[in-house]
Amino acid sequence: xxxxxxxxxxxxSALKNFNPFxxxxxxxLNNEGISPARLAEMIHVTPSTISQWRSGVRFPxxxxxxxxxVALSLxxxxxxxxxxxxxxxxxxxxxxxxxxxxxxxxxxRTVISVGERLFLHKKxxxxx
Amino acid sequence: MSSSANRNDKLDGIVAAFEQxxxxxxxxxxxxxxxxxxxxxxxxxxxxxSLVTKISIPWDPPPSPNSMSSTAVWQEEVDVIxxxxxxxxxxxxxxxVLLNSxxxxxxxxxxxxxxxxxxxxxxxxxQDILRTPPDDKLxxxxxxxTEQKIDRIIIQNDSIPTENDQEKDLSGEYNIDKKVxxxxxxxxGNFLILVFSILFLLASIGLIAYSDSASTITLRLLSxxxxxxxxxxxxxxxxxxxLSWVRGKMLSEQMNEIKEAKTSVRLANDxxxxxxxxxxxxHA
Numbered sequence: 001x002x003x004x005x006x007x008x009x010x011x012x013s014a015l016k017n018f019n020p021f022x023x024x025x026x027x028x029l030n031n032e033g034i035s036p037a038r039l040a041e042m043i044h045v046t047p048s049t050i051s052q053w054r055s056g057v058r059f060p061x062x063x064x065x066x067x068x069x070v071a072l073s074l075x076x077x078x079x080x081x082x083x084x085x086x087x088x089x090x091x092x093x094x095x096x097x098x099x100x101x102x103x104x105x106x107x108x109r110t111v112i113s114v115g116e117r118l119f120l121h122k123k124x125x126x127x128x
Numbered sequence: 129m130s131s132s133a134n135r136n137d138k139l140d141g142i143v144a145a146f147e148q149x150x151x152x153x154x155x156x157x158x159x160x161x162x163x164x165x166x167x168x169x170x171x172x173x174x175x176x177x178s179l180v181t182k183i184s185i186p187w188d189p190p191p192s193p194n195s196m197s198s199t200a201v202w203q204e205e206v207d208v209i210x211x212x213x214x215x216x217x218x219x220x221x222x223x224x225v226l227l228n229s230x231x232x233x234x235x236x237x238x239x240x241x242x243x244x245x246x247x248x249x250x251x252x253x254x255q256d257i258l259r260t261p262p263d264d265k266l267x268x269x270x271x272x273x274t275e276q277k278i279d280r281i282i283i284q285n286d287s288i289p290t291e292n293d294q295e296k297d298l299s300g301e302y303n304i305d306k307k308v309x310x311x312x313x314x315x316x317g318n319f320l321i322l323v324f325s326i327l328f329l330l331a332s333i334g335l336i337a338y339s340d341s342a343s344t345i346t347l348r349l350l351s352x353x354x355x356x357x358x359x360x361x362x363x364x365x366x367x368x369x370x371l372s373w374v375r376g377k378m379l380s381e382q383m384n385e386i387k388e389a390k391t392s393v394r395l396a397n398d399x400x401x402x403x404x405x406x407x408x409x410x411h412a
């Protein structure tokens with residue numbers, strides 16, 4: 001494995017793991033003391049579906065986010081945060097598809113360039 | 129249009145799409161802060177910082193086995209690693225403070241150090257790594273701290289943990305080894321006590337036989353008290369032995385898990401700081 005491939009893999013993996021929807025979902029499950037398996041029961045999906053959402057293997061449809069907010073009895077502002085997290089994650093997911101295609105075509109330079117242009121010059125910038 | 133221009137257009141498109149996504153993300157964080165959703169803002173910020181950190185790590189090709197220096201080979205064998213703090217000006221100043229060393233700037237290597245649940249930091253490490261015998265410590269000379277989140281890191285001085293510290297903290301492999309050895313020692317003592325208890329019990333049975341034939345009430349009462357005392361002691365000692373055995377077994381399992389995880393653990397001398405270095409990252 002070349003160093004470019006290693007770095008491209010690392011960038012792709014980091015971007016795939018960045019999922020504001022899952023961040024919000026985990027936060028609310030934790031706050032409400034509800035297990036993923038219990039949530040699965042409440043919104044009538046299988047526990048593995050929830051697990052796949054959380055690991056990024058699958059992505060929920062928009063209506064499921066609404067069901068989750070209702071099942072967890074989230075107040076309006078938190079429900080909005082969950083939905084916004086889903087929207088951002090969805091935009092990233094669509095953008096990620098281009099990078100994944102480049103990666104499959106062994107165009108590691110494109111993946112690295114995107115990573116560098118997005119983040120390297122922002123290294124010292126924090127979302128205060 | 130040339131293929132190079134096509135490629136640049138494609139790249140611009142992908143970057144623009146991501147920038148749009150992250151712009152929405154930052155709006156979301158701002159909205160959370162404005163709405164007093166502090167937990168949400170904190171989780172999102174932490175997640176973004178983690179992403180930036182992961183992508184920002186410069187990537188050098190791993191050294192080939194032939195080009196690996198003797199120092200690098202030696203690093204692979206090391207289990208206990210310390211990152212000494214040389215000069216922290218003050219708590220308020222840690223963002224900008226440089227950790228001084230005499231290292232060669234050209235030979236610096238980067239090492240990603242995971243400092244536990246909230247801390248992630250990048251250190252520039254000097255190539256000139258010193259060994260401090262005889263306690264298997266590896267001392268990195270830290271040239272500078274480049275990660276903005278350094279203010280979360282508490283690094284203490286580099287003195288050897290005291291006996292007392294080792295007893296206080298069970299996180300380190302070395303401490304668990306000591307604990308297990310200590311428990312095994314106690315266990316041997318407890319078994320001796322148990323043997324004596326059994327001997328006492330046998331003696332008490334003999335006493336019962338004697339008391340049956342004892343002529344006076346006083347002798348019978350005395351032997352009854354002796355029997356009850358010995359039985360109580362036997363039960364107590366048996367419980368102690370059993371509990372010690374369980375505890376020793378649990379600690380042994382914990383120790384094995386740590387060994388299998390191949391993590392290197394270093395305890396600072398005040399037991400407040402634990403530096404965990406996955407061994408493979410020593411070569412990063």
